[in-house]
Structures are given as structure tokens and as C-alpha cells.
Amino acid sequence: MDYFLIIVGILFALTGIIGCFLPFLPGPPLNYIALLLLHFTSNHQFTTKFLVIWAIVSAIVVLIDYLIPVWGTKKFGGSKQGVWGSVIGLMVGLFVFPPFGIILFPFTGAVVGELIAGKDTGQALKAGFGSFVGFLAGTILKLIVSGMMTWYFFSKIIAG
Numbered sequence: 692m693d694y695f696l697i698i699v700g701i702l703f704a705l706t707g708i709i710g711c712f713l714p715f716l717p718g719p720p721l722n723y724i725a726l727l728l729l730h731f732t733s734n735h736q737f738t739t740k741f742l743v744i745w746a747i748v749s750a751i752v753v754l755i756d757y758l759i760p761v762w763g764t765k766k767f768g769g770s771k772q773g774v775w776g777s778v779i780g781l782m783v784g785l786f787v788f789p790p791f792g793i794i795l796f797p798f799t800g801a802v803v804g805e806l807i808a809g810k811d812t813g814q815a816l817k818a819g820f821g822s823f824v825g826f827l828a829g830t831i832l833k834l835i836v837s838g839m840m841t842w843y844f845f846s847k848i849i850a851g
Contacts, residue, residue, distance in 0.1 A: 693732040697848065700728035704841045711833040714785075714793035718833045719749040722840035735847045745840060752836045756829040757781065760797045763825025769801055769818035776804025777822045797822045 703725035710716030723745055729735045730742060764777045780800025784792035801822040805815035 693734065696728045696732050697735075700725040700844060703728065704844050707837045708834070708841060711830060711837050713790045715789045717753060718837045719752045719840070722837045722844070723749045725844050726840055729844055729847060734851065737843075737847070748836060749840075752833055756833055759829040759832075760822045760825035763821040763823070763828065764797075764801045764818050765821070767817050767821025767824070768814060769805060769821060770808045770810065772804035772808035773801045773810075773815070773818040774804070776800035776802070776807075777818075779804075780822075794823070794826055797826065 703721050706716060707718045707720075707722030707725060710718030710721050726737060726742065726745060730737050760781060761774050761777050764773050769777070777797045777800050780796035780798070781793065783800070784794070784796030786792070787796065798819040802815045802819035805818045806812070810818075
């Protein structure tokens with residue numbers, strides 16, 4: 692049974708890393724499941740504190756990943772309409788034209804929101820760019836967290 696859990700855990704760990712780049716796959720939670728699967732083997736346990744901390748970190752990163760594009764829009768001078776456009780674009784992008792929709796629609800929503808707010812095209816594009824920067828920051832954050840969990844997973848296997 693241990694070999695089965697380790698093989699499935701490896702699949703979850705690798706899929707979690709891929710999920711950092713493909714928005715429809717939740718990268719950090721998949722990596723966390725890999726840690727749990729390894730924990731349930733007879734020779735590779737983690738402490739409860741370790742598992743609780745990584746569960747919390749995974750949940751926070753998933754939440755932050757949805758909020759960062761909105762923050763990016765604001766940081767680059769977006770108005771409330773631009774922020775709402777980014778949020779609406781994110782929701783639409785989750786279902787329309789995945790995985791590219793989650794990149795394109797928040798950008799487009801922020802630009803349209805800024806144009807509706809009466810800003811010129813340059814300002815609207817700047818806010819849209821902020822949304823894109825937020826998406827990239829979220830991807831990097833997910834990759835760091837998933838990479839760390841993957842490292843813990845494989846180092847625990849190697850250490851025996």
C-alpha cells in the first residue's frame with residue numbers, strides 16, 4: 692500500500708507544479724494532498740504542526756491568488772470600475788476560454804471598467820497591465836509554495 696500512496700503522491704506533486712501555470716488546476720492544494728498521501732505511509736510521517744501549517748499556507752495562497760489581480764489593478768491606478776471589471780473578468784475567465792480566459796478576461800475587464808469610468812485608453816491599459824502583473828505575481832507565489840511542498844515530499848522519500 693505504501694508504494695501505491697507514494698506513486699499517487701508523486702502524481703499529485705507533479706500535477707500541483709503544473710497547476711501553478713494552469714489556472715484550472717489548484718497547484719498548492721494538490722501538492723498538499725501529496726504531502727498527506729506520503730504522511731499516510733508507514734515510514735514517511737510529518738508532524739501535525741507541519742501539516743496544519745501547510746494546509747493554512749495552501750488555503751491562503753489560493754485566496755491571495757484570486758485577490759492579487761485586483762490589487763494589481765489598484766496599484767497601477769485603477770478605479771473602482773477597473774477593479775470591478777477585473778473581478779468580473781476573473782469570474783468569466785474561470786469558465787470561458789480556459790486556461791487563457793483567466794489571464795485575458797481580468798485584463799480586458801479592467802480596461803473596459805476604466806474606459807467606462809471615463810479614463811483614457813492609456814490609463815485603462817495601465818490598469819489592465821496591473822491586473823496582468825497581479826496574475827504573474829500569483830503564479831510566482833503558487834510556484835514557490837508548491838515547489839517547497841514538492842521539495843519536502845521528495846526529500847522525505849529520499850531520507851527514508
